[in-house]
Amino acid sequence: MTxxxxxxxxxxxxxxxxxxxxxxxxxxxxxAQLVAQxxxxxxxxxxxxxxxxxxxxxxxxxxxGKDAIxxxxxxxxxxxxxxxxxxxxxxxxxxxxEGRVRALVRAAMHHHHDNALLASAIDHEEARLPVRDxxxxxxxxxxxxxxxxMEELRAELPGLDPLAALRTLPPLLRAVVDAWANLxxxxxxxxxxxxxxxVLGYLQAAR
Amino acid sequence: MTxxxxxxxxxxxxxxxxxxxxxxxxxxxxxAQLVAQxxxxxxxxxxxxxxxxxxxxxxxxxxxGKDAIxxxxxxxxxxxxxxxxxxxxxxxxxxxxEGRVRALVRAAMHHHHDNALLASAIDHEEARLPVRDxxxxxxxxxxxxxxxxMEELRAELPGLDPLAALRTLPPLLRAVVDAWANLxxxxxxxxxxxxxxxVLGYLQAAR
DNA sequence: CATATAATCGAGTAATTACTCATATTACCA
DNA sequence: TGGTAATATGAGTAATTACTCGATTATATG
Numbered sequence: 349m350t351x352x353x354x355x356x357x358x359x360x361x362x363x364x365x366x367x368x369x370x371x372x373x374x375x376x377x378x379x380a381q382l383v384a385q386x387x388x389x390x391x392x393x394x395x396x397x398x399x400x401x402x403x404x405x406x407x408x409x410x411x412x413g414k415d416a417i418x419x420x421x422x423x424x425x426x427x428x429x430x431x432x433x434x435x436x437x438x439x440x441x442x443x444x445x446e447g448r449v450r451a452l453v454r455a456a457m458h459h460h461h462d463n464a465l466l467a468s469a470i471d472h473e474e475a476r477l478p479v480r481d482x483x484x485x486x487x488x489x490x491x492x493x494x495x496x497x498m499e500e501l502r503a504e505l506p507g508l509d510p511l512a513a514l515r516t517l518p519p520l521l522r523a524v525v526d527a528w529a530n531l532x533x534x535x536x537x538x539x540x541x542x543x544x545x546x547v548l549g550y551l552q553a554a555r
Numbered sequence: 556m557t558x559x560x561x562x563x564x565x566x567x568x569x570x571x572x573x574x575x576x577x578x579x580x581x582x583x584x585x586x587a588q589l590v591a592q593x594x595x596x597x598x599x600x601x602x603x604x605x606x607x608x609x610x611x612x613x614x615x616x617x618x619x620g621k622d623a624i625x626x627x628x629x630x631x632x633x634x635x636x637x638x639x640x641x642x643x644x645x646x647x648x649x650x651x652x653e654g655r656v657r658a659l660v661r662a663a664m665h666h667h668h669d670n671a672l673l674a675s676a677i678d679h680e681e682a683r684l685p686v687r688d689x690x691x692x693x694x695x696x697x698x699x700x701x702x703x704x705m706e707e708l709r710a711e712l713p714g715l716d717p718l719a720a721l722r723t724l725p726p727l728l729r730a731v732v733d734a735w736a737n738l739x740x741x742x743x744x745x746x747x748x749x750x751x752x753x754v755l756g757y758l759q760a761a762r
Numbered sequence: 763c764a765t766a767t768a769a770t771c772g773a774g775t776a777a778t779t780a781c782t783c784a785t786a787t788t789a790c791c792a
Numbered sequence: 793t794g795g796t797a798a799t800a801t802g803a804g805t806a807a808t809t810a811c812t813c814g815a816t817t818a819t820a821t822g
Contacts, residue, residue: 387683403801468679476594516749523730542723549756610771
């Protein structure tokens with residue numbers, strides 16, 4: 349069962365030459381762009397291959413099926429999201445907690461415009477595909493880096509569980525930014541204000 | 556353009572007899588179940604008609620296309636979500652703010668199990684379909700009821716904008732519950748704890 | 763009861779889509 | 793340089809899907 353699921357999702361063949369790696373990368377990038385720009389419904393293997401500038405046959409050399417492309421895309425985006433969160437928090441300590449949180453929220457808003465559709469698609473597909481182990485690994489890998497960061501903030505944030513925060517904050521922040529930035533017209537000022545309120549409120553919540 | 560979009564989404568014909576209303580309701584319920592149980596990919600018009608126990612022809616009597624079904628579903632779920640939020644907050648005042656928030660989080664978790672896939676699908680489709688006006692109407696309609704509620708809490712929550720909270724909190728809460736309840740195995744205790752922390756933190760955030 | 767209107771039915775169609783496979787091209791190495 | 797393994801190609805296919813339309817059945821009304 350697990351093996352059957354894994355075979356849906358694990359690569360069919362590993363790229364052994366440079367151009368093969370480029371092909372795989374192009375496929376993932378094309379998939380990301382399609383979903384981000386035109387939604388899940390536009391995500392089909394023929395369109396991905398065409399946008400990647402690669403034949404449909406090459407696509408199936410490296411991915412056993414459509415779901416495997418989505419699974420790889422999910423892993424890629426999660427790793428990027430966690431990293432950008434850590435980067436944003438890694439501002440000069442002089443900025444203080446609120447300054448850091450504001451940087452975090454701004455980073456989320458910056459990403460939002462290009463990636464809102466992609467992020468929501470990933471949310472949906474995660475529930476269906478056997479990718480949770482991979483995502484947990486990504487989360488745990490960020491543990492040490494996060495811990496150093498949290499040391500600096502420990503005084504201001506007693507009783508905060510850093511790993512729990514790392515699981516809670518990215519979806520939380522994305523949801524809030526989404527709620528305000530997806531309006532027509534988008535209310536970006538409000539999005540920032542509400543994002544800061546939500547994140548700071550969570551971090552500083554009295555126990 | 557707006558008219559073209561509206562025609563994708565507004566009903567083709569209004570039901571004038573009881574059985575026609577039942578047909579429309581069955582179609583929406585079937586669509587909701589399909590998405591909730593098997594994801595967006597399983598949402599196709601033939602499957603919806605079959606599960607609704609209705610012919611494909613009848614489906615197209617009332618909906619001009621697949622997107623119109625999704626749009627109607629989005630409106631239905633939003634109205635329900637806002638109402639359940641208001642209901643959950645409408646606990647005896649003796650419960651205090653934290654008690655009310657806990658009731659709110661529990662309600663969200665209860666809904667989560669059946670509706671996580673549906674909710675994330677709606678998130679994604681909202682961005683593509685012209686439904687924002689309808690959703691804003693739903694939000695505004697809840698204004699008065701919410702205001703009464705907020706009167707009672709005003710002392711505890713100075714400087715909170717109730718309408719902003721109504722836009723921010725549902726997605727925020729859903730995201731946090733999602734993040735913890737979608738694990739295998741789900742960590743429901745943690746989901747509740749994190750949900751309460753996030754909502755209470757947002758509400759009580761120092762300005 | 764008769765007639766009109768509303769509702770339902772479902773086989774059929776044109777278009778789309780996931781995926782295969784036989785063939786051709788490119789890179790590597792003895 | 794020749795051989796071979798890796799990579800790329802894309803026309804083709806079986807399956808799925810959104811939607812139409814002509815015919816049938818149910819309901820309301822006078």
